[in-house]
Amino acid sequence: MNLNIGIIGTGWFSKVHGDILAGMDGVRVTAVSGTSLPKAESLAARYPGARGFATLTEMLDSGKLDAVYICVPPMAHGDIEAELIDRAIPFLVEKPLGAELDVPLGILSRLEKKPLIHAVGYHFRYKATIQKLKETLEGATLGMALGSWMGDMPQVSWWRRQEGSGGQFIEQTTHIVDLLRYTAGEVQEVYATYANRVVHNQFENVNVADVGTVTLKLQSGAIANISNTCILPGGVGKSGLSLYTDEGILDWNPDRLEIARAGEKSSYTINDNPYVKENEAFIHALRTGDTSAILSDYADAVKTQRVTWAAFESASSGKPVKIGN
């Protein structure tokens, strides 16, 4: 079955998804929309036969799309998903679900009333090393986890505004929070401290924190800390998640997994592309209705958003915040 896909957003990540889709058998990117017609036409020109549109509504009115990829900044979510749900058009939405929590909760409630095939772009779940980590963790008792996302500040203007991106913990470190939930279970409570150290002196109009550390209590009784910074120079960064159990250390980063047990150490470097797997799972679901290969859905991603939003609330109030349902 041939599939026609539309993309909303004309930035970096629209291109990443568009190129993967364009390389898949029987899948065509046929329509692109964004914040202006010229930008939409410019991205559309990359895909043979694709047209650019000034608005999502014009794009959806122009002809049948089998699905839409939503690759817009956090603050731009809400109306897009609502329109797609109203028209019963499946979508893959990039993380995070929003810059705060209310918009994602509203979309979740619409989806519950009118379910359709969808996926969320928490792509690390598709890494073979994460699946290996999950398997290895089975049967062990997790004591604590330490995670991090340490890097430089993305140069897009929306990123430096709290109301635009939600800040680093909501926008980027959400990947590590999501992996913690995916591998170690749900979070019960968070306590966060954030500060502004450097980037507000380097760039205009910055109101996001540039360092932060978040302590998390898990429902299992395990504890965790996930910290982040965006003050580093470009090209100097690291991120990952380490789990400390009664059997040893599971130390993961996007490039490899190291497992250390008493007298034994193994390292796994599997060069799979999780974005390709994520897209294959979604396209398979569109073709067959079988969603079992999709590893992140909206309801689950809202749980990650609850944690990252609670961290922001805690950093703002100076008090621990319990995670709601």
Ligand SMILES: NC(=O)c1ccc[n+]([C@@H]2O[C@H](COP(=O)([O-])OP(=O)(O)OC[C@H]3O[C@@H](n4cnc5c(N)ncnc54)[C@H](O)[C@@H]3O)[C@@H](O)[C@H]2O)c1
């Ligand atoms: N999963 C991942 O690894 C990964 C990697 C990069 C980006 N992302 C996510 O993808 C999203 C987009 O990131 P990006 O790097 O492409 O950003 P970008 O700034 O390069 O592009 C964003 C695009 O959205 C468009 N846009 C903004 N508001 C809009 C609106 N209301 N309606 C339609 N279009 C609108 C902009 O014109 C721009 O074309 C972000 O949420 C980001 O977190 C995910």
